[in-house]
Amino acid sequence: MGSMIAAAAACAMAFFAATAVAFGADAARGQQLWESRCFGCHALDADRVGPRHRGVVGRKAGTVPGFAYSPAVQRSGIEWTTAMLDAWLADPQGLVPGQRMNVRVAASEDRADIIAFLARESAKR
Numbered sequence: 162m163g164s165m166i167a168a169a170a171a172c173a174m175a176f177f178a179a180t181a182v183a184f185g186a187d188a189a190r191g192q193q194l195w196e197s198r199c200f201g202c203h204a205l206d207a208d209r210v211g212p213r214h215r216g217v218v219g220r221k222a223g224t225v226p227g228f229a230y231s232p233a234v235q236r237s238g239i240e241w242t243t244a245m246l247d248a249w250l251a252d253p254q255g256l257v258p259g260q261r262m263n264v265r266v267a268a269s270e271d272r273a274d275i276i277a278f279l280a281r282e283s284a285k286r
């Protein structure tokens with residue numbers, strides 16, 4: 162009985178981990194995380210050390226006009242879907258070897274919330 166409950170709980174946790182980007186992500190918490198962990202290099206509407214973030218969800222990688230991307234990001238052919246953003250934030254160097262963003266977000270929950278914030282802002286103008 163106990164092991165059935167444990168198995169059900171493990172299933173539920175796997176489900177929530179896999180779907181965290183789609184469901185239950187918290188854009189308000191994502192904004193706070195973005196301000197503390199991304200805003201040092203990125204702004205929504207201006208290029209800084211990194212390219213502007215508004216519109217990034219759905220954008221092709223390396224395509225903000227005038228921003229000096231690494232050749233690796235420019236050649237990557239990636240479209241920034243929520244799943245691709247999750248892979249990028251988990252391990253930029255693993256996704257695009259030779260890229261220049263030296264930052265990782267280890268916790269999947271944090272990534273999901275940051276991506277929810279980026280999606281919300283990308284939908285605005």
Ligand code: HEC
Pocket residue numbers: 195198199200201202203210211212217220221222223224225229230231232233234241246249250259260261262263264266275
């Ligand atoms: C230390 C500076 C720095 C920080 C902090 C940083 N970035 Fe970046 N980011 C960059 C740079 C530089 C690039 C361009 C990388 C390249 O061209 O190889 C980049 C590129 C990106 C891109 C690709 C954009 C495009 O137009 O293709 C995304 C998405 C991104 N960053 C998201 C984030 C998020 C989300 C955070 C916060 C968790 C973050 N970054 C924190 C420097 C940073």
